[in-house]
Amino acid sequence: MSERPTLELHYAPRTRAFTALWLLEELGEPYTLRSFDLASERHKQADFMALNPMGKVPVVIHEGVPVSELGAIAIYLGDRFPAAKLAPAVDDPQRAAYLRWTFFASAIMEPALGEKFFKWEVPARSVAWGSFAQMLEVLEAGVSPGPWLLGERFSAADAVVGSGARFGSMFGVLPQQGPIADYLARLQARPAFERAAAIEAEQSERFPMPKQG
Numbered sequence: 001m002s003e004r005p006t007l008e009l010h011y012a013p014r015t016r017a018f019t020a021l022w023l024l025e026e027l028g029e030p031y032t033l034r035s036f037d038l039a040s041e042r043h044k045q046a047d048f049m050a051l052n053p054m055g056k057v058p059v060v061i062h063e064g065v066p067v068s069e070l071g072a073i074a075i076y077l078g079d080r081f082p083a084a085k086l087a088p089a090v091d092d093p094q095r096a097a098y099l100r101w102t103f104f105a106s107a108i109m110e111p112a113l114g115e116k117f118f119k120w121e122v123p124a125r126s127v128a129w130g131s132f133a134q135m136l137e138v139l140e141a142g143v144s145p146g147p148w149l150l151g152e153r154f155s156a157a158d159a160v161v162g163s164g165a166r167f168g169s170m171f172g173v174l175p176q177q178g179p180i181a182d183y184l185a186r187l188q189a190r191p192a193f194e195r196a197a198a199i200e201a202e203q204s205e206r207f208p209m210p211k212q213g
Contacts, residue, residue, distance in 0.1 A: 008032045009031055009060055010043075013206075023156060043055050071103055086155055088153075094150050102161075139165065146179075
């Protein structure tokens with residue numbers, strides 16, 4: 001392992017950046033954690049906006065190249081660090097399913113969870129994610145065979161889909177029992193997840209949520 005990490009993660013606790021943190025722990029490569037409190041507005045400063053014009057975390061920097069958006073981060077890391085075996089090769093028959101699930105997390109799961117949580121009323125035929133009910137049906141079918149989305153092969157797609165499912169479960173919009181809950185239990189038993197969760201807890205204590213009132 002290199003003594004000087006070529007990877008950096010711009011991260012804030014209690015955000016989607018946890019997924020990138022988990023991916024880096026799965027990767028097993030040294031990295032530098034650039035952690036900050038969202039209340040500081042660090043992510044809206046000019047130098048950060050140059051890395052991600054959306055002013056959002058996470059951003060991963062590899063050898064000076066910034067990568068934002070969780071799906072892109074997952075695919076980039078999986079392809080650039082093949083020894084970690086987080087991504088099927090381009091000519092692997094499972095590559096198509098891997099890409100579909102990786103994009104499913106942000107293109108289908110996240111807006112569908114928003115639909116349920118915020119009680120949006122939208123016609124299923126007019127939106128790319130269809131409906132919450134359809135998303136739930138597809139997700140349950142995808143994780144039911146187990147143990148992972150690609151069968152016996154864990155991949156970066158499990159981290160992004162699993163993080164979305166974890167978020168939905170934490171906020172009570174996904175079933176607390178059944179195939180999705182079982183899938184989450186398997187994910188959360190992974191050593192890399194446990195390490196990422198410990199870092200998240202440490203950083204949450206360092207940057208606590210502001211008190212209400």
